Amino acid sequence: MATLEVRSVWRTYPGERVALTDASFAVGEGRICAILGPSGSGKTTLLRLIAGLDRPDAGDVLLDGVSITGHPPHRRGLGLMFQDLALFPNMSVHDNVAFGLRMVGWPRAEREQRVNDLLEVVGLTSVGRRRIDQLSRAEQQRVALARTLAPQPSVLLLDEPFGTMDEVQKSGLRLELRSILNALETTTVIASHELNDAVAMADELVVMNEGRVLQSGATGTVLGEPASVEVAELAGYVTLALGPVRRGRVEEAGAGAMAVPGLTETDAARVMAHPSSLLAVPAESGLGSGVAGLVLRTRAQGPTWLVDLAVGTRIVETRWEWDLAPPRTGMRLAIAARPGTLRVFITSLATLPAPSAPTAPEPPAPAPPGPSSSPPSPDGAATGAPDGIPEEPPASAMPPGSSSRAMAGPSRSAAPEPPVPVTRREQRHRQMPLS
Numbered sequence: 001m002a003t004l005e006v007r008s009v010w011r012t013y014p015g016e017r018v019a020l021t022d023a024s025f026a027v028g029e030g031r032i033c034a035i036l037g038p039s040g041s042g043k044t045t046l047l048r049l050i051a052g053l054d055r056p057d058a059g060d061v062l063l064d065g066v067s068i069t070g071h072p073p074h075r076r077g078l079g080l081m082f083q084d085l086a087l088f089p090n091m092s093v094h095d096n097v098a099f100g101l102r103m104v105g106w107p108r109a110e111r112e113q114r115v116n117d118l119l120e121v122v123g124l125t126s127v128g129r130r131r132i133d134q135l136s137r138a139e140q141q142r143v144a145l146a147r148t149l150a151p152q153p154s155v156l157l158l159d160e161p162f163g164t165m166d167e168v169q170k171s172g173l174r175l176e177l178r179s180i181l182n183a184l185e186t187t188t189v190i191a192s193h194e195l196n197d198a199v200a201m202a203d204e205l206v207v208m209n210e211g212r213v214l215q216s217g218a219t220g221t222v223l224g225e226p227a228s229v230e231v232a233e234l235a236g237y238v239t240l241a242l243g244p245v246r247r248g249r250v251e252e253a254g255a256g257a258m259a260v261p262g263l264t265e266t267d268a269a270r271v272m273a274h275p276s277s278l279l280a281v282p283a284e285s286g287l288g289s290g291v292a293g294l295v296l297r298t299r300a301q302g303p304t305w306l307v308d309l310a311v312g313t314r315i316v317e318t319r320w321e322w323d324l325a326p327p328r329t330g331m332r333l334a335i336a337a338r339p340g341t342l343r344v345f346i347t348s349l350a351t352l353p354a355p356s357a358p359t360a361p362e363p364p365a366p367a368p369p370g371p372s373s374s375p376p377s378p379d380g381a382a383t384g385a386p387d388g389i390p391e392e393p394p395a396s397a398m399p400p401g402s403s404s405r406a407m408a409g410p411s412r413s414a415a416p417e418p419p420v421p422v423t424r425r426e427q428r429h430r431q432m433p434l435s
């Protein structure tokens with residue numbers, strides 16, 4: 001167990017391809033850190049530099065505060081597991097795990113003890129004598145993990161550990177791997193292009209793109225308070241409104257207008273939100289944020305519904321908890337957003353796209369929901385105009401504290417109680433807003 005720090009690391013490959021530009025981050029002792037970024041963003045290059053398989057052009061890698069940049073890989077005490085696992089297919093599980101220990105001369109008795117302990121940790125004791133090619137991919141994954149852990153690395157580096165698995169296999173293995181790593185308390189860095197991996201596994205998150213670290217910090221902070229549009233998009237946020245600011249509202253043709261106090265008339269702004277914090281509500285409810293859209297499709301999610309709305313030229317996923325029945329396709333619905341979860345980014349008027357028309361046809365007028373099917377009504381918020389977009393959006397539309405000229409919206413911890421309908425399910429989401 002150790003702390004790891006990557007300090008201002010640069011790497012340019014032959015042919016002038018810059019793979020890393022001034023990359024820095026730190027991982028605390030025993031913490032699990034995910035490096036999240038699209039393919040080609042420099043994740044593998046970073047792991048190879050940490051492991052010592054490649055050298056940075058500039059910058060430093062520190063283990064427990066001591067530079068290891070000049071150390072050869074075998075003296076770093078790190079364990080690196082690649083996506084292809086690199087197991088010996090015709091050798092047994094046991095022999096694969098023991099292989100590295102044998103190479104570095106562990107005495108037989110200690111080696112056997114270590115292998116048996118690890119097979120127990122990863123739940124493979126009963127298949128220890130089986131050959132690798134007689135195992136499922138998830139089991140092979142656990143063998144590879146045991147083999148990487150065998151020499152007791154102080155830091156574990158996993159490159160796309162779920163790369164070739166399907167979503168069902170992945171979701172089980174993520175939780176499994178997480179509990180194994182938590183039990184071992186090994187400092188771990190996981191490179192992945194999948195947000196779900198990071199959300200399920202990581203205490204800390206490093207978001208990368210094009211060789212740069214865009215943001216790093218506690219996973220909940222990075223996902224809840226992305227510092228730029230780029231990070232917000234990688235964290236799954238969508239744009240609710242993008243346009244000029246008029247009378248304190250961000251206006252976008254075809255989407256609506258959202259109140260953002262504190263912006264000046266010369267500004268343009270982008271208001272972003274995570275789908276998990278968005279509820280679709282009847283347009284006439286007055287609970288909307290000022291942005292509305294037309295129902296493109298609905299999808300069941302347990303007892304509730306996910307609703308894709310056409311908002312301007314975008315598709316915004318929302319949740320529908322107003323009624324047990326899903327809304328009709330083509331219906332116009334307002335989007336209620338929990339204020340503490342909105343992010344506001346100042347942009348320049350000059351960079352705005354040309355205004356566009358709504359993408360879906362004007363639907364028939366919606367039927368109001370029956371009183372028995374309505375969720376609990378918030379106090380004093382139902383003041384909307386009948387056509388769905390209130391002339392003055394209610395307080396629920398306003399990102400409090402978003403007057404900051406910096407790109408950030410309000411901190412979630414400072415968010416007031418939301419005046420949008422809050423169900424028990426919503427309460428759960430408040431603790432895990434990005435689950």
Ligand code: ADP
Pocket residue numbers: 013014017018019037038039040041042043044045046
């Ligand atoms: P990721 O793991 O995030 O997909 P990589 O670290 O593999 O990204 O690659 C980062 C960039 O460096 C990419 O543009 C890739 O094409 C380039 N790259 C990676 N390895 C080499 C290499 N050995 N020689 C030249 N370019 C490379």
Ligand code: MG
Pocket residue numbers: 043044045159160
């Ligand atoms: Mg890679």
